[in-house]
Amino acid sequence: MGRAPCCDKTKVKKGPWSPEEDDKLKSYIEKYGTGGNWIALPQKIGLNRCGKSCRLRWLNYLRPNIKHGDFTEEEDNIILNLYISIGSRWSIIAAQLPGRTDNDVKNYWNTRLKKKLLGKPKQQQGDPNGSVLSSSALERIQLHMQLQCPQQAQQLQNPLSLLNNPSVWPHKLHPFIQDRPIQHNNLQTINIPSQLEDLDQSSSLNGSTSSEISNGVDNNNNDNNMINNFGDNGYVGMERVSSFQAELDQLLGGNDNNEVNEIERISGWWSDDSKSTNWDASTN
DNA sequence: AAGTTTCACAACCGCGCGGTC
DNA sequence: CGACCGCGCGGTTGTGAAACT
Structure with a gap:
């Protein structure tokens, strides 16, 4: 049984919003609020739009204090570091x-x-979908390496090469962060939202199942997903690598001895403080 | 100048989650 | 306890403008 559509898609208007529609929506919400029900909102104000569309329009465009364009370098840095840390x-x-x-x-x-x-993504030869890691995971590896060791990043033609390159592995990351402020590249303090903690409790994180998540991750704690580290130089990186690691685990899920060794090595990576290297210390 | 490609951004779509009944 | 519903999120698509040939 499929999900019931939120509205009749054939009867509601789609596409760009007209200034009149914007005005209607904006003035109504400013006066009365959303009423806690986006689905009913367009009918109330006589808009021939899907409630979800109204919500999106308000949140992304009409809401007060929205900035558009011109991201600053500081914002770039924040986005970059958080993307490496928590993904998309x-x-x-x-x-x-x-x-x-x-x-x-x-x-x-x-x-x-x-x-x-x-840089521009290179077209892969052969199966374009045959990458062993997701594009997101690869991007994060590559970005991290680029920040840490640009020369090694260049060598990242084959994702597997990462596994043979302990110098770029993160050292152990602490199991918990709870609204802990972290220093961000000398720029500003970022409060890691408690949502992250909440997310950990859920069974689905970036598409990973709970079994994927718990597989082989630091289990000193019930929360085996939150991986975080703080270097001596302020903020360096906070990583929630469960899905990323799940991909690695999956990648390493074969049976030959080399692969088993790699699994052990990776397990050590996530649980051994002494392997400390430099997942942190982003150097933009 | 015209056609094509690339880019940037707005908007849509489908799914998971949590609340309610 | 399960079905239903609305919300919020992330991925994807559509489209107009700009750049290129």
Whole structure:
């Protein structure tokens, strides 16, 4: 049984919003609020739009104090570091950037910042979908390496090479962060939102199942997902690597001895403080 | 100048989650 | 306890403008 649509898609208007529609929506919400029900809102104000569309329009465009365009270098840094740390959780990243929306940050990342940092993606030979890691995970590895050791980043032709390169592995990351402020590259303090903690409790994180998440991660604690580290030089990186690691685990899920060794090595990576290297210390 | 490609951004879509009944 | 509903999120698509050939 499929999900019931939120509205009749054939009867509601789609596409760009007209100034009149904007006016209607904006003035109503400013006067009366959303009433806690977006689905009913368009009917109330006589807009032939889907409630979800109204919500999106308000949040991304009409809401007061929205900034558009012209991301600063500081914002770039915040986005970059958080992307490396937590991946594509745009709402959390956007929450650190006053006036920015998740949609804005996501678009900016996808269209500009990613290219700026990684260069244009090269077409892979052979199976374009055959990458052993997700593009997001690869990007994060590559970005991290680029920040840490640009010369090694260049060698990242094969994602597997990462596994043979302990110098770029993160050292152990502490199991908990709870609204702990972290220093961000001398720029500002970022409060890691408690949402992150909440997210950990959920069974789904970036598509990873709970079993994937718990597989092989530091289990000193019930929370085996939150991985975090603080270097001596202020903020350096906070990583929630569960899904990322799940991918690595999956990647290493084969049976030959080399792969088993790699699994052990990776397990040690996540649990051994002494392997401390430099996942942290981003050096923009 | 015209056609094509690339870019940037707005908007849509589908899914998971949590609340309610 | 399960079904239903609305919200919020992330991925994807559509479209107009700019750049290029």
